Amino acid sequence: MAIFSRFPWKFVAGTLIILAALILLVVPALQMGTQYYLTVDEVLAEPDRYQEEVVRISGAVIGGSILWDGNTGVLVFSIANVPAALDQIEADGGFQASLHAAVNDPNRTRLNVRYEGAPPDLLQDEVQAILTGRLNASGIFMADEILLKCPSRYQDESP
Amino acid sequence: MIANTAFGILVLAELALVFASAVIVFGSRQDRRWLDSSRRAVQAAWFLVTLALGIFLYLLLENRVEFAAVYRVTRATLPFTAKLSALWGGQTGSLLFWTWLLGGAACVSATVGWKDLPQHKPWIVLFSAVPFAGFLFLVLFLENPFARWWLLPNGASTAQFLPPPGSSIILWPPDGVGLNPLLRHPAMVIHPPMLYLGFVIFVLPYALAMAALITGDWPRSLFEAIRISSLIAWFFLTLGLLLGSRWAYDVLGWGGYWGWDPVEIAGLLPWLSGSAALHLLIPRRRSASRQTWILAVILLTFSLVLLGSLLTRSGIVVSVHAFSESTLGTALMIIFLSISLASLALWGLRGRFPLDEPPDSESRLWTTLLHSSAVLFIFLVCVCLVGLFVPIVGEWFGGKPMMVGEAYYRQATGPLWIALLILTAIAPLWPMRLSTWQQMFRKMIPAVLGGGIAAGLSAWFFSLRLPEAALPFLAGFYLVLTLQVGVGAVGTGLGRGAGIRQCVDFLLSRRAAAAILHAGVFIFAFGVLGIEQYQHTTQGLLAPGGRMAAGEYSVRLNEIVQQPTSDERIVTVASLSLFSENPAGTTLLDEVFPRMDHDLTYQQTTAIPGVYSRLSGDLYILLTGVNLGETPSASIRVILNPLADFLWIGGLIMAAGALLLLTPHVFLSSSSSMSAPVSKVNTWAANGAGPTGGPPG
Numbered sequence: 001m002a003i004f005s006r007f008p009w010k011f012v013a014g015t016l017i018i019l020a021a022l023i024l025l026v027v028p029a030l031q032m033g034t035q036y037y038l039t040v041d042e043v044l045a046e047p048d049r050y051q052e053e054v055v056r057i058s059g060a061v062i063g064g065s066i067l068w069d070g071n072t073g074v075l076v077f078s079i080a081n082v083p084a085a086l087d088q089i090e091a092d093g094g095f096q097a098s099l100h101a102a103v104n105d106p107n108r109t110r111l112n113v114r115y116e117g118a119p120p121d122l123l124q125d126e127v128q129a130i131l132t133g134r135l136n137a138s139g140i141f142m143a144d145e146i147l148l149k150c151p152s153r154y155q156d157e158s159p
Numbered sequence: 160m161i162a163n164t165a166f167g168i169l170v171l172a173e174l175a176l177v178f179a180s181a182v183i184v185f186g187s188r189q190d191r192r193w194l195d196s197s198r199r200a201v202q203a204a205w206f207l208v209t210l211a212l213g214i215f216l217y218l219l220l221e222n223r224v225e226f227a228a229v230y231r232v233t234r235a236t237l238p239f240t241a242k243l244s245a246l247w248g249g250q251t252g253s254l255l256f257w258t259w260l261l262g263g264a265a266c267v268s269a270t271v272g273w274k275d276l277p278q279h280k281p282w283i284v285l286f287s288a289v290p291f292a293g294f295l296f297l298v299l300f301l302e303n304p305f306a307r308w309w310l311l312p313n314g315a316s317t318a319q320f321l322p323p324p325g326s327s328i329i330l331w332p333p334d335g336v337g338l339n340p341l342l343r344h345p346a347m348v349i350h351p352p353m354l355y356l357g358f359v360i361f362v363l364p365y366a367l368a369m370a371a372l373i374t375g376d377w378p379r380s381l382f383e384a385i386r387i388s389s390l391i392a393w394f395f396l397t398l399g400l401l402l403g404s405r406w407a408y409d410v411l412g413w414g415g416y417w418g419w420d421p422v423e424i425a426g427l428l429p430w431l432s433g434s435a436a437l438h439l440l441i442p443r444r445r446s447a448s449r450q451t452w453i454l455a456v457i458l459l460t461f462s463l464v465l466l467g468s469l470l471t472r473s474g475i476v477v478s479v480h481a482f483s484e485s486t487l488g489t490a491l492m493i494i495f496l497s498i499s500l501a502s503l504a505l506w507g508l509r510g511r512f513p514l515d516e517p518p519d520s521e522s523r524l525w526t527t528l529l530h531s532s533a534v535l536f537i538f539l540v541c542v543c544l545v546g547l548f549v550p551i552v553g554e555w556f557g558g559k560p561m562m563v564g565e566a567y568y569r570q571a572t573g574p575l576w577i578a579l580l581i582l583t584a585i586a587p588l589w590p591m592r593l594s595t596w597q598q599m600f601r602k603m604i605p606a607v608l609g610g611g612i613a614a615g616l617s618a619w620f621f622s623l624r625l626p627e628a629a630l631p632f633l634a635g636f637y638l639v640l641t642l643q644v645g646v647g648a649v650g651t652g653l654g655r656g657a658g659i660r661q662c663v664d665f666l667l668s669r670r671a672a673a674a675i676l677h678a679g680v681f682i683f684a685f686g687v688l689g690i691e692q693y694q695h696t697t698q699g700l701l702a703p704g705g706r707m708a709a710g711e712y713s714v715r716l717n718e719i720v721q722q723p724t725s726d727e728r729i730v731t732v733a734s735l736s737l738f739s740e741n742p743a744g745t746t747l748l749d750e751v752f753p754r755m756d757h758d759l760t761y762q763q764t765t766a767i768p769g770v771y772s773r774l775s776g777d778l779y780i781l782l783t784g785v786n787l788g789e790t791p792s793a794s795i796r797v798i799l800n801p802l803a804d805f806l807w808i809g810g811l812i813m814a815a816g817a818l819l820l821l822t823p824h825v826f827l828s829s830s831s832s833m834s835a836p837v838s839k840v841n842t843w844a845a846n847g848a849g850p851t852g853g854p855p856g
Contacts, residue, residue: 022538025571026545033567034549056562068784071700073794117698118783118794121341121411121765130562 037130040081040111043141050135057133057141058082059111060102061148063125068118075119079129081109099126115143122148162226162305165214166320169299172207172262175200176292179269183285194281198269201288205259205266208295212259215252215304219245224335227318228252228304234337234760236726240348245338247351250472250487251302257468258294260352261359265291268363275380282370287362290465293494301486308332337727340758340765344410350402354426357396358464361429363388364436365461368454369502372509377450385457386440387821393433394817400426401810408803410765416690416806419568424543425467431543432460435536438529451510456533458506462499463540469495470547524599525589532582535575542571577629580684583677584610584633587640589670602643609639630688634681641674669820676816679809686806689776695799698783702792709797712778713738713745719785719793729757733782733793737771753782753795776801 059079080102133143179200186193228251247253268287308330404416473488613635697709701716751769779798
């Protein structure tokens with residue numbers, strides 16, 4: 001039975017306990033803290049569902065639509081649908097080009113967004129916006145949080 | 160001409176590094192002359208990169224916008240400090256700067272004598288030169304800082320080092336794009352260098368660990384060198400992260416200091432695993448299996464540094480701080496994978512796990528507590544890695560794009576931070592040489608009383624809610640325990656006729672330094688608690704002369720002024736008076752001037768808060784919009800951040816504690832031959848807090 005006495009039982013048990021503790025810590029938190037980015041099309045396809053459920057939605061900001069009312073503190077703007085599939089983005093000629101195409105294509109689905117608060121520093125034309133919130137009954141997206149991806153166009157721009 | 164020279168200098172540096180590595184791998188490692196030539200080659204390489212960096216800086220300051228890397232980050236009208244930050248404001252410049260710092264660390268490892276480690280020396284030089292060579296390769300072939308704009312026959316332009324076929328005309332644009340306005344903050348002048356220094360210095364413990372694994376010789380002096388170099392890295396990393404938080408607090412205008420953004424996490428990861436390593440390195444007697452784990456954590460730390468540069472520079476993660484997508488991804492992935500997999504393989508082959516190790520002579524209780532803290536730090540690393548990689552891996556397998564938000568990190572890391580704070584609170588028990596849990600609990604009675612009083616007082620005076628009152632409890636507990644040990648030790652020493660000099664020795668010892676560092680942790684935690692749990696926001700629209708209440712304070716708008724500046728910005732400043740509203744009356748506290756800077760080149764507006772700062776908390780005032788028509792008005796947001804200053808003070812104390820741990824005196828006391836006075840004060844500490852010498856509680 002020498003093999004059993006030499007087997008590092010303590011080490012294995014310790015490892016298992018540590019792994020179990022990690023899983024207990026991580027899994028419930030992931031269930032709570034993970035959100036899918038949806039496209040404008042996906043949200044508008046199931047408007048009833050997304051009046052109930054908080055979602056994260058990604059789209060291209062249409063610069064001309066940004067309106068900020070200092071009196072009421074309400075910000076409204078529109079975003080255009082940007083495809084989520086990578087091959088589609090590549091077909092548009094890269095991510096920045098994809099945003100550009102989305103904003104300048106009148107046939108893309110658009111979504112009106114309403115946010116109570118000041119316009120974030122980076123809110124401008126052809127920027128990718130990631131919004132958290134839900135739809136209201138009239139199809140306006142009530143955003144609780146706006147996250148904007150820094151435009152990389154200066155890196156690509158030639159003189 | 161200047162471009163070719165500078166590029167030639169970089170090529171020479173890379174060749175010198177290839178030579179330095181080849182000499183160690185293929186040359187005779189016993190012959191001093193081989194090693195010396197390798198060391199000189201590393202030094203020469205760093206000197207050459209320094210020259211190239213100097214040339215790049217000259218190009219930046221001279222606004223030589225025909226160079227693409229200069230064009231993208233600067234502009235003629237930028238003030239001097241902003242031009243300096245522009246060095247690390249873009250991908251290319253910051254990669255060159257990072258490589259230069261890494262080279263500096265490699266140069267240190269080639270220059271230091273490593274007197275006690277003659278057998279390890281060649282390997283230490285090799286493993287610090289290899290990462291340097293790797294990053295220099297990226298600079299040379301993927302992000303050449305000396306690439307210029309060339310005019311193509313079709314009228315377009317391209318940035319290349321060598322002239323593209325069919326073109327020989329260099330394009331000289333009228334001016335550069337300018338620095339991203341968010342980066343124009345004083346903290347941005349020192350935050351990246353500090354952070355980068357912290358990262359790159361971890362190459363030294365990494366090289367020492369690799370040398371240990373290759374030679375199979377694990378002397379105590381090697382682990383001392385690992386401890387000291389890790390502590391230096393940890394010091395700079397702590398300062399770097401703190402300055403980054405301060406920048407976010409001042410510039411990003413959301414009243415927060417930490418957002419669990421992927422890039423922030425990438426910076427935190429080496430800090431966490433470095434902290435784990437430092438805790439494992441505390442016990443002087445290190446068994447073979449503990450040494451093996453120390454080496455593992457050190458190798459992990461440097462791998463996390465490389466992972467951080469991969470994540471931030473490749474565009475894999477979505478973040479406000481990340482550089483834009485670039486060609487560096489694959490190359491950085493190769494550097495990260497080859498270095499971390501090679502370390503893992505070597506560790507697996509050469510690590511030692513003796514099953515029949517004699518029991519530790521250090522206190523079992525004490526080592527258990529230290530190991531637990533290291534495990535908690537590694538748990539935090541795992542939780543953060545899961546959060547970073549779930550979205551990336553999900554997308555690889557064709558899942559929908561997703562994001563792991565702050566909610567995940569708060570929930571998953573919360574219990575771990577609390578457990579770490581509890582361990583910190585009982586850390587001062589260290590010198591008491593307790594061997595059983597019963598002894599430990601008996602020692603804790605005065606501290607429990609102290610903690611209870613602190614929690615009771617804070618609940619009474621500041622109406623602290625119940626779960627949050629745990630923090631003052633722990634802090635009070637820690638304070639009483641620290642005083643119990645410190646006063647007890649000095650008291651016993653004086654009682655035995657020790658001089659003042661010896662008492663000062665005690666106060667400068669490793670223990671006292673660690674006590675100060677951990678006091679900083681508690682002060683920092685109060686800052687976190689204040690902002691996270693008690694932040695209060697009020698928003699309102701004010702006309703000049705108008706007033707608005709915010710908690711026990713009120714603000715009055717005096718005037719709004721808008722004017723252009725010489726460096727192409729339009730600055731809108733609101734002047735506000737701050738009042739404190741007491742039942743006794745209203746008192747004027749101060750005037751603040753929150754701004755909105757509109758950068759004309761970037762078409763981007765940055766809100767810079769006016770902060771009225773007191774120890775009890777910050778009034779963080781943002782100008783979020785203005786109307787300058789017939790009836791001017793400004794929308795103002797007032798964020799009350801209780802105890803915000805504790806965050807910065809606590810962080811600085813943590814860094815100061817690390818610095819104190821590094822003072823020459825402490826170096827001496829921690830060297831293999833323990834000096835007599837120090838071992839004596841350690842005995843005082845053990846006796847002073849011993850069962851008979853009960854100090855005042």
